[in-house]
Amino acid sequence: MIHFGQTHIIGFASIKNETFDWDQSGLNILQGPNGNGKTKFINALVWVLYGRTLNGSVETWDHLKDEDYKGTKVEQTLWIDDDEYKVIRCKDYLGKVDGAVGKNRFILKINGEDPKGV
Secondary structure, three states: OEEEEEEEEEEEOOEEEEEEEOOOOOOOOOOOOOOOOHHHHHHHHHHHHHOOOOOOOOOOOHHHOOOOOOOEEEEEEEEEOOEEEEEEEEEOEEEEEOOEEEEOOEEEEEOOEOHHHO
16 A cells, blocks of 8 residues: 655745645645645646656746755655655756755655665
């Protein structure tokens, strides 16, 4: 069974920096006024897992690109049975990810380890 943990989004379209914790019992509902990022949030989730969006672009909206802007990074933690998976996807990301500049990368960690080294 797949169980979703946290989604952390930085610089994805209209989302500057948000974290959502799926690890809550019951039903998770995304709710908010039009234009507040509900669809962008789902697009970020699809992008981190599949490398494409349902529609639109991952490009950060220009008015959100301030002096702290580093690019786009989305992280998703999930569990499959007893194993923890962390999926990270970056686009033009200048911050550090796993000890190196993120740039344009896809990173997968299983129980904190690189699966290529296992």
